[in-house]
Amino acid sequence: MTVFSIHAFDPPGDVPALRQQVRALVAAHEGGWDPVRRTNCWATADRAFSRALGEAGLLGMIWPKAYGGHERHPLERYVVLEELLAAGAPVGGHWIADRQTGPHILKLGTEEQKEKYVPAMARGDLWACIGLSEPGAGSDLASVRTQARETDKGWVLNGQKIWTSGAHEAGLMLALVRTEEGAQRHAGLSQFLIDMDTPGVVVRPIIDMAGNHDFNEVFFEDALIPHGALIGEQGAGWKQATAELALERSGPERYLSSHLLLVALIDAVDETADAQVTALIGRLTAELWTLRQMSMSVAAKLAAGEDPMVEASVVKDLGNSFEQDLPKLVQAALPADFNLADGSKLARVLRHLLVASHSFSLRGGTREIIRGIIARGLGLR
16 A cells, blocks of 8 residues: 655746745845744744735735635645745744635635635735634544534534634634534534634633743633624534644644754854764755655645645654654754853754744644544554
8 A cells, every 4th residue: 555655746837936036025024033933933923924925925825816816826835835934934823824714715615704704814914713622622623512502693602722823813713613512522513713803702821831822722701603604514514624634734834843943053063063963964954855855745636636634644743753853853963062041043943942842743633643544544443
């Protein structure tokens, strides 16, 4: 059985010119970007930069022009994402809307939902978050307990979501909730588009060990949302949500989260560098290049309309291992007298990633969940 099928990555158009367009945009805005926040760029928000990307036609790239998109090829979009992440550009604000929520609405939404939300996402004005995990139901999404009860006036929501990235700055949540009282597991789940300024929607911050505010708790306290907030079919939420998650498991963000540490290490060495350090740079570069080729192959398979669930999960698992191992390997290879508090770019980025990298494998499904998907795809369970 083929474990990982390889697809040719062949974007149309002038790819070097597209890369240069992104680099020029980054150069025009990067003056005040902090090295540590650039390391955490997928979770760093900058409204001015998001709007600049929108004005340049670099958001909603593959969406229909009728809804503010640009009808470009999916692999052109991949090129843009790779450039932005490699540069440490602040993409966190618009990231979920551009990657998941916008395409989800275009696929399953009503005409009213498409017109209300998608053009604003393409402009970089509307950011989104995903309401999945709950206390006691982190990776076991089928155990969600948040309830939506239909009334004459609309749906009344009660419950809680946790670890919701960007909820404190998002204008919209795509939430998975239970719409059939007493239904168990996969049955009776539906998805809703929830405006975050709805009365009864309360966001509370979760501050991580590195002092960052990326995650949040979101409470629904008799929050009334309109009948038209339901997206897709009532009761089909499990199927819709799992299909949506495939979009976030194989992209360049799955191996580039620690990339700026490798860049900082390369910038810091010279001809007198220890052989152990130069050997590590060679090893990490080779691993990075291999992961990149695998990720691009998955992107090409997606662009061809094929299902890369197993390959995407393999990229995520290997990419997370690479991202999490990189800071520890760099620390071990540096001289014993290297000072993590010396204020240098290398020290600051390394210090941050030694703490933050532990969370990388949680995004898009824990390692146990991902390996279970791989095992099922290979017929092993």
